[in-house]
Amino acid sequence: MKLFNFFIVILLMAVSFSCNKGPKRPDYPQTKKVDTVDVYFGTKVPDPYRWLEDDQSDKTKDWVKRQVAVTNNYLQKIPFRDKIEKRLKEVWNYQKQGTPIRKGKYWFFSKNDGLQNQSVLYVKEGPDGQERVLLDPNKLSDDGTVALADFAISENGKFMAYAISRGGSDWREIFVKEVATGKDLDDHLKWVKFSDISWLGEEGFFYSRYDAPEKGQELTNLNRFQQVFYHKVGEKQEQDLLVFKDSVNPLSNYTAEVDDDGQHLILYGTRSTNNNSLMIKKINDDKWLVADTTYENNTSYIGTVEGKYWVLTDYDAPRYRIMAVDPSNPHIDNWKEVVPEDGNVLKGAYLSNSFAILHYMVDAESRLFVFDFNGEKKYEMELPGPGSVAAVRTIRDDDRAFYYFHSYNIPGQIISTDLDKQTSKVWFEPEVDFDGDQYVTELVFVDADDGAQIPLHIVHKKGIKMDGSNPLMLYGYGGFNIVYQPAFDVRLIPWLENGGVYVNAHIRGGGEYGEEWHQAGTKMNKQRVFDDFILAAEKLIEMGYTSKGKIAVRGGSNGGLLVGAVVNQRPDLFGVALPAVGVMDMLRYHKFTIGWAWASDYGRSDESEEMFKYLYGYSPLHNIKTGVDYPAVLVFTADHDDRVVPAHSFKYIATLQEKYKGDNPVLIRIETKAGHGAGKPVSKAIEELVDMYAFTFYNLGVEPY
Known part of the structure; x- marks a missing residue:
């Protein structure tokens, strides 16, 4: 008996030692609750964490500080973080280059030596000329958080108009640079957002902007009354010519494009993320000719061929076709088909x-x-x-x-x-530093109950066993007609090298099979998106790629909504959940910045009782329950995200920490001087990935490298 007790003590010591190697479930900060209640069609909906929507208040900043401290303390105790960081820097450190653009005698292209925070824009005269730096965004800030967001070269290559983003915000500032000398001119345009830059010869360009927001509300205020202006090089922004303003529809956006011949201006109008209007006018004429103002089609200008505009459109063609438009008689009834709709x-x-x-x-x-x-x-x-x-x-x-x-x-x-x-x-x-020949990509289809076939791209090391033992990362988006095609991503290498399976699920709501596939996952069909994703997880388990509890589910923005919804609906399937910059409050999303434009995919809680109940039924924030065993959750957001404001993630994690009483950690990682994702410096991207992989490997019981 004494010998038996001795072994029990040794075993308990070993278990204790093992557990002390890494972090345990943390003690979360207390988050105060308020009595805010909204009433939708007679239904009372409490919103106890409404105060977190004010991300500029001292109380919210203090809450953020306490959450960051808890998250950092947890992540820093994970023992293999340094190994992950070392490998990420090794594989990231290779030269990257962008596709060249020719304007006049100049060739423009981007290049990154490896670990530069931002890619550098180069120019050379002729394809074999001597390259020189035209713009190095790394010199615009000490920490790499100012990014080159867009640029446009005048037709003969004399000037470059370029837009920068600060701290990941969607707000842009436009400057003008002389290409031959690399000299910046005095031009400086502010409050530009969701804008193209389209040159008219060498004299100036068209762009879109809003009126300046109230101080302190730059990152949360509703974006209303976007206007199109013409800016002449060398003049002050106050002198810019107003080209178009819609005074009737504040929740509409407009962008302008000059045609190939420089004779006409094409105006696109949008009231959501899908479908647009199209109008055309001669540059020096005030009269707009209507091409299509139904807002029922997606149409874009390709170029001019023999005096006719070629446009890419889904007008009576959900998988798109090419049609010819006469700019002097552009009404949609007069369009002529050039390339008919294909099966793809x-x-x-x-x-x-x-x-x-x-x-x-x-x-x-x-x-x-x-x-x-x-x-x-x-x-x-x-x-x-x-x-x-x-x-x-x-x-x-x-x-x-x-x-x-x-x-x-x-x-x-x-x-x-x-x-x-x-x-x-x-x-x-x-x-x-990656041998792609050691990995295989498979395209697998799974059958949905309604007969649809959901394509999955599956990537893994050659020769892995299909015995259910593999950790699997399941990625999805499923919205806004967006497609994430098979793409090399250096960020996946640590996962694949450590035996992980990566799966990109092409669920409905995206544009993989045109507008029909997109619409099949919108509004009252949104649950189908979640069902497709859950089905993918179940089929991957059935095929032996993985098993319950070994799946890490990941998605950002609309994909963050996806992760939040499926984790609420099927928490038993997943071991780790990684929702990033997600739309978590489906009842109030339209009240912030550009959120109103998403209603074409989601519907709005105030449009009808039926729509409210549908949104309320899957909204990630509103469907967190007590007594449920949730997976380990690490939420990602950023303080400068003015597209999906951080309040979504703040309120979601506060609710999850309040209601979930299990042992799995439910944490939030809040990045500073970063936004929705675009323009994030390499250093911050690597830091975020180290945290993501450390959290994921640790909570799936995988010790990497």
Whole structure:
């Protein structure tokens, strides 16, 4: 008996030692509750953490500080963080380059030496000229939090107008640089958001902006009455010419584009994230000609061919087609079909001197075809393999073209092609510390109850056992007609190298199969998005890729909503949940910044009792329950996110910490001087990933490297 007791003591000591290696469930900060109650169609809905919507108040800042302290204390105790950070920096440290753009005699391209916080914009005269730095965003701030958000070159390459973002905000400031000398001019435009920059010759450009918001509300105020202006180089913003303002519809956005010939201005209007209006006018005329103001179609200008506008549109073609528009008689009734709708989604079209490159998606993978200007298919371009194409650049007075190609196990390379000779060569190929030949990508379809087939891209090491033992990261988005195609992502390498399976679920709500696939996951169909995702998890378990409790579920923005909803509905499936910058309060999302534009996908809680009840039924914030065993949760948000304001994540985690009494950690990671994701400096991106992987590996019981 004494010997038995001795072994029990040794065992308990070993268990205790093991448990002390890492963090335990933390003690969460107390979050005060208020008596705020909203009434929707007779239903009372408490909102006890409403005060957290004011992210500028001292009380909220104190709450954030306490949450950050608890999260950091937990994450820093995870023993293998340093290994993850070391490997991430190793694999991230390779040269990256962007597809070149030619304007006049100049060629422009971006480049990053490896760990630079922001990519640098270069210019050279001719494709073989001596390159020089035109703009280095890393010199705009000490910490890399000022990013180059957009740029546009005047037609002959004399000037560059460029927009910067500070701290990840959607707000932009536009400056003008002389290309030949690299000198910045005095031009400085403010309160620009959701805007294009379109040059008219070398004299000036069109852009869109809002009136200045009230001080202290820059990151939360409702964005209303966007206006289009013309800015002449060298003049003050106060002198800019107002080109268009809609005084009747405050919740509409407008952007303008100059046509190829510089004779007409094309005006796009949007009232949501989907569908647009189209109007055209001569540059020096005040009369707008209506092309389509139904707001029922997605239409965009491709270029001018023999005096007619080619447009990409889903007008009577949910998978898109190309039509010709006469700019002097542009009404939609007069459009002529050039390339009919295909069985696959036409994602984009790009014009050279003699040809058009059409970019199709087949099961979310890219295919490129070359057409002539009669709309006849000439040939298919050979790609390096199954994957995705981005940043196609054609030259209107030449038949050369460039495009960026990558896939899960093929790092991004730039391909140069001669469309006339039908020849291609690699223009740039990076050297990455990653052997893609050791990994395999599979395309698997799962059958939904209604007959739809949901495509899953699955990536893993060759030769893994399908015995249910593998950790699996399941990613999804499912909204706004957006498609995340197969793409090389250096951020996935630590996961794949440590035996993880990565799955991208192409669920409904996206645009994988056109507008029908998108609409199948919107408004009163939104639950179908969650069902598709849950089905994917169940099928992956059934196929032996993983098992319950070994799945980490990840998504951002609308994907953060997805994660929050499925974790509420099927917490038993997942071991870890990683919702980032998510839309968590489905009853109030439309009250902040640009949230009103999402109603085309979501519907609004104030539009009808039926819509309110539907939103209330899946809203992540409102469906957290007591007595449920939730997975480990790490929420990600940022203090400068003025698209999905951090209040969504604040209120969600406060509610989860209040109601969940189990042992799994439920924490929030709040980044400073960062926004919705775009322009995030490399240093912050790596820090965030180290925390994400440390949290995920630790809570799935995986010790990496």
